[in-house]
Amino acid sequence: MIRIIIAGVAGALVYFVWGMLAWMALPLHTPTLHGLPTESQITKALTAQGLETGVYVVPWSDDQDDWQDPESAFTKNHAAGPLFSIFYQKEGGAPMNAGAMAGGFVIDLLAAMLAACLLTSVGSCGRSYLCRVGFVTGLGIFVALVGHASYWNWMHFPWEYTLAFIVDVTVGWTLAGLAIAALVRPTVPAATSHAVEERSQRVSRDESKAAAAPAAPLRSDAISLLATLQREARFIDIVKEPLADYSNAQVGAAARDVLRDCGTVLDRLFQLEPVVEQEEGAKIELPQGFDAARYRITGNATGDAPWTGSLAHHGWRAKRCELPQWSGAKGAALVVAAAEVEVE
Amino acid sequence: MSSNRQIYVLGIDLGTTNSVVAYAALDAEAPQVELLKIPQLVDASTTESVTSLASFCYIAPENLPSGSLDVPWAQDRKYCVGEFARRQAAEAPERTVAAAKSWLSHSRVDRRAPILPWQAPHDVEKISPLVTAQRYLEHLVAAWSTRFPDAPMANQQVVLTVPASFDAAARELTREAALAAGLPSDLVLVEEPQAAVYSWLADTGDAWRKAMGVGDQLLVCDVGGGTTDLTLIGIEQREGELVMERMAVGDHLLVGGDNMDLTLAHFVASQFAEQGVKLDPWQSVSLWHSCRTAKETLLASDGPDSHTISVLGRGSRLIGGTVSVEVDRTRVAEMLVDGFFPHCQLGDRPHKQRASGFQELGLPFESDTAVTRHLATFLAAQSEGAANTYPTHVLFNGGVFQAEALQTRLMEVLCDWRGDREATRPLGGVHDLHHAVARGAAHYGWIKQHGGVRIRGGVGRSYYIGIETAGLAVPGAARPLQAFCVVPFGMEEGTETDVPSHEIGLVLGEPAEFRFFSSAVRKEDQPGDVLQRWDESELSETTPLSAKLPADETVDEPYVPVLFQSRITELGMFELWCVSTQSDRRWKLEFNVRDETED
Numbered sequence: 026m027i028r029i030i031i032a033g034v035a036g037a038l039v040y041f042v043w044g045m046l047a048w049m050a051l052p053l054h055t056p057t058l059h060g061l062p063t064e065s066q067i068t069k070a071l072t073a074q075g076l077e078t079g080v081y082v083v084p085w086s087d088d089q090d091d092w093q094d095p096e097s098a099f100t101k102n103h104a105a106g107p108l109f110s111i112f113y114q115k116e117g118g119a120p121m122n123a124g125a126m127a128g129g130f131v132i133d134l135l136a137a138m139l140a141a142c143l144l145t146s147v148g149s150c151g152r153s154y155l156c157r158v159g160f161v162t163g164l165g166i167f168v169a170l171v172g173h174a175s176y177w178n179w180m181h182f183p184w185e186y187t188l189a190f191i192v193d194v195t196v197g198w199t200l201a202g203l204a205i206a207a208l209v210r211p212t213v214p215a216a217t218s219h220a221v222e223e224r225s226q227r228v229s230r231d232e233s234k235a236a237a238a239p240a241a242p243l244r245s246d247a248i249s250l251l252a253t254l255q256r257e258a259r260f261i262d263i264v265k266e267p268l269a270d271y272s273n274a275q276v277g278a279a280a281r282d283v284l285r286d287c288g289t290v291l292d293r294l295f296q297l298e299p300v301v302e303q304e305e306g307a308k309i310e311l312p313q314g315f316d317a318a319r320y321r322i323t324g325n326a327t328g329d330a331p332w333t334g335s336l337a338h339h340g341w342r343a344k345r346c347e348l349p350q351w352s353g354a355k356g357a358a359l360v361v362a363a364a365e366v367e368v369e
Numbered sequence: 370m371s372s373n374r375q376i377y378v379l380g381i382d383l384g385t386t387n388s389v390v391a392y393a394a395l396d397a398e399a400p401q402v403e404l405l406k407i408p409q410l411v412d413a414s415t416t417e418s419v420t421s422l423a424s425f426c427y428i429a430p431e432n433l434p435s436g437s438l439d440v441p442w443a444q445d446r447k448y449c450v451g452e453f454a455r456r457q458a459a460e461a462p463e464r465t466v467a468a469a470k471s472w473l474s475h476s477r478v479d480r481r482a483p484i485l486p487w488q489a490p491h492d493v494e495k496i497s498p499l500v501t502a503q504r505y506l507e508h509l510v511a512a513w514s515t516r517f518p519d520a521p522m523a524n525q526q527v528v529l530t531v532p533a534s535f536d537a538a539a540r541e542l543t544r545e546a547a548l549a550a551g552l553p554s555d556l557v558l559v560e561e562p563q564a565a566v567y568s569w570l571a572d573t574g575d576a577w578r579k580a581m582g583v584g585d586q587l588l589v590c591d592v593g594g595g596t597t598d599l600t601l602i603g604i605e606q607r608e609g610e611l612v613m614e615r616m617a618v619g620d621h622l623l624v625g626g627d628n629m630d631l632t633l634a635h636f637v638a639s640q641f642a643e644q645g646v647k648l649d650p651w652q653s654v655s656l657w658h659s660c661r662t663a664k665e666t667l668l669a670s671d672g673p674d675s676h677t678i679s680v681l682g683r684g685s686r687l688i689g690g691t692v693s694v695e696v697d698r699t700r701v702a703e704m705l706v707d708g709f710f711p712h713c714q715l716g717d718r719p720h721k722q723r724a725s726g727f728q729e730l731g732l733p734f735e736s737d738t739a740v741t742r743h744l745a746t747f748l749a750a751q752s753e754g755a756a757n758t759y760p761t762h763v764l765f766n767g768g769v770f771q772a773e774a775l776q777t778r779l780m781e782v783l784c785d786w787r788g789d790r791e792a793t794r795p796l797g798g799v800h801d802l803h804h805a806v807a808r809g810a811a812h813y814g815w816i817k818q819h820g821g822v823r824i825r826g827g828v829g830r831s832y833y834i835g836i837e838t839a840g841l842a843v844p845g846a847a848r849p850l851q852a853f854c855v856v857p858f859g860m861e862e863g864t865e866t867d868v869p870s871h872e873i874g875l876v877l878g879e880p881a882e883f884r885f886f887s888s889a890v891r892k893e894d895q896p897g898d899v900l901q902r903w904d905e906s907e908l909s910e911t912t913p914l915s916a917k918l919p920a921d922e923t924v925d926e927p928y929v930p931v932l933f934q935s936r937i938t939e940l941g942m943f944e945l946w947c948v949s950t951q952s953d954r955r956w957k958l959e960f961n962v963r964d965e966t967e968d
Contacts, residue, residue: 249415252412252415253411253415253417256411256412259681259687262681262685262686262687263687263688265685266685266686266687266688266689268688270688270689271688271689275688275689275691276688278677278679278691278693279679279681279682279687279688279691280688281677281679282659282679282681282691283681283687285662293419347417347418348417349411349412349415349416349417350408350415350416350417350441351414351415351416352414352415352416352436352439353413353414353415353436353437354414354434354436357414363413
């Protein structure tokens with residue numbers, strides 16, 4: 026919060042100073058603003074009408090039909106011109122007084138703080154300083170479009186006048202952005218931003234390697250699983266052996282160890298557990314909209330759920346899947362178990 | 370964005386056969402201790418993450434394809450540690466370092482010299498026990514950095530465990546390896562049996578005050594893969610509060626679960642031999658593995674009456690080559706329970722084998738594997754002087770006690786000694802026998818910052834330096850040696866003491882060396898006490914201390930009179946200083962692990 030206020034003050038100061046420059050020092054706005062040759066006559070004519078403070082548009086008609094009717098006086102006057110609007114303030118006041126200055130600054134301050142506030146939540150888009158400056162510039166362009174450009178379009182503001190304001194807010198908020206972006210950065214979880222930074226550094230260090238895209242794994246996880254089962258449990262050896270040659274007792278003696286070690290491997294890599302807690306044979310109710318991926322329905326299931334049935338198999342699911350990572354050469358990717366040679 | 374703030378507390382169990390890292394967030398309301406998954410090679414080019422790192426180091430031959438031993442954080446290594454190294458111990462024992470931790474505490478070898486694998490052929494590039502320990506710790510540090518890149522281990526609070534029986538020199542070496550591996554310099558060492566108690570306390574919570582009362586004594590029986598560590602903790606009352614005070618620690622015993630598995634494996638191998646089957650080395654290791662399972666199955670409280678131990682055929686013809694023997698429960702119980710935990714009297718002592726004239730310098734494995742007889746010795750030594758030393762409770766630790774019959778037997782023996790079936794009870798509650806030490810260490814680090822029950826006790830041994838008495842030299846006979854006490858038993862961490870004595874002259878510009886002794890049983894000796902004679906079982910000599918005092922040009926005197934000052938740092942490290950009585954200069958004595966102590 027403190028940072029947003031600091032950034033807001035800094036941004037507002039920059040923008041305010043820029044405003045003074047744009048109005049007083051630079052030939053930006055002054056060429057687009059003019060006095061009238063007979064100011065007193067116009068003033069007299071207006072005061073004679075006894076106007077209240079407000080905006081007056083010429084030509085005007087309160088009748089909506091006149092706006093559509095090509096024959097109405099309003100439409101004709103509008104087509105012939107001139108078109109002008111009067112922002113009428115009945116009571117006078119000191120020109121460029123301190124109150125106006127203060128008000129102007131407070132408005133700039135609120136705008137700059139809003140910009141800073143938005144900047145904190147742009148996520149990883151605001152990683153670099155230039156991106157953040159661009160974000161604030163964008164806010165200025167937004168104002169130029171919805172404010173000044175639309176006045177030009179709808180209210181017939183002269184284009185030089187409009188252009189001067191568009192340049193004013195765009196340049197002004199770019200300058201304010203330089204200050205704001207230096208002081209605020211998006212709040213991203215530390216670990217993520219670190220990882221992102223690290224990755225971007227690595228990419229920029231070695232662009233040629235195309236390290237940005239993760240390289241396809243050299244060995245399929247399936248081979249890694251087979252290799253682990255063979256290494257720790259001799260799984261491949263036992264399933265590849267012709268069973269016909271041996272008695273049940275022989276097979277049993279070997280299988281006991283292999284099965285035990287396979288179980289150890291599966292527990293470690295997958296932590297298998299039943300999908301359903303209940304005992305097999307227990308009565309189980311499936312409500313409407315049950316998770317079809319967790320239950321397989323067999324038997325006489327007519328119509329729609331809810332159904333009641335007995336649990337025939339509790340199912341299995343893996344609580345994790347942590348296979349060994351392989352980093353060997355491509356040529357060995359399909360070797361499940363290397364041949365062993367005992368040197369004499 | 371790496372933070373300099375301590376975010377985690379880590380407990381590291383650097384074990385003889387397995388190392389474990391536990392950690393907890395420091396700012397949590399209550400410590401949530403988790404185990405670090407440690408990526409390690411399980412085969413060439415294959416990495417898997419598991420919760421323990423096998424403490425083995427495999428030194429690869431030159432012709433190994435490059436990249437086979439790559440780990441995520443290092444390429445083109447010529448060695449590896451962890452599960453793959455443990456497997457290689459079977460196929461290439463001469464290239465695999467095992468039990469480095471026992472070597473680290475073995476004062477009769479130069480622990481900085483490349484001597485491991487012990488008795489390896491000449492073409493194997495050997496490494497020192499110190500470097501081996503450093504490699505295991507470096508692996509743990511790298512595994513940690515991979516998991517927590519924003520919280521470097523050097524900035525965290527780290528607690529490393531050592532056996533209670535480690536002497537000051539072995540602790541110093543452990544610390545040195547740890548710092549070299551990148552652990553923080555404010556690393557805290559805690560004794561393994563105490564860590565096991567902290568783990569139990571964490572699980573039990575305040576209920577421990579109901580489980581034990583004033584005057585109770587807790588025996589921590591920690592039987593690891595290769596070592597047995599005994600500690601006795603007393604429960605006392607201070608200012609109305611129950612507190613734990615460590616009363617005594619046992620000697621370093623090189624007997625553990627591996628001995629039991631090996632015993633069973635020898636027995637089964639002889640059965641195979643009767644069938645005419647000869648096992649090759651690979652099969653022998655797989656047999657060892659099967660025997661561990663058989664031991665745990667048969668010695669469980671509701672174990673089967675018999676169990677089949679099979680050794681699978683070597684080649685791809687697995688079923689055809691499989692051989693099996695049936696072992697029955699009674700026979701195995703007889704062999705292991707009676708062999709390692711025999712019924713005996715409190716007065717019994719371990720059988721000593723007469724040492725042969727020519728003794729091999731390898732690890733000093735216990736010649737008597739009866740843990741109960743070693744326990745009797747330990748308890749008897751504590752009882753001398755203090756009449757009422759007897760454990761009322763036992764906390765078991767170490768994977769060996771997965772075999773419940775061993776727990777039961779130890780309880781029987783302790784009750785028999787007391788002549789009361791109810792005299793000693795095991796501490797209840799679920800206890801993670803394999804990871805308790807690391808978990809307890811993390812818990813200890815957490816309560817060090819947040820407060821909680823701590824075990825008091827200071828150093829578990831008294832320390833002495835040897836001083837040759839002045840007198841007429843007798844040709845051929847060494848001058849009589851006196852032991853000069855510099856640290857009393859139980860000296861607290863963070864204190865120092867001036868050792869009262871006469872001034873001792875140290876020669877400037879020459880190394881001064883002192884023989885160094887420790888005792889786990891002489892609890893009454895005070896600093897300055899001089900022992901003229903002692904029983905060999907009371908004092909054991911360890912690594913000597915030495916200091917080189919640089920010659921001082923401004924002083925004419927060839928020697929400087931000094932007094933000793935000993936200090937136990939906040940982190941539990943022992944330091945001995947020589948303080949000049951004439952100036953404010955002082956010199957620290959360092960353990961001289963390079964020299965062998967035997968002449």
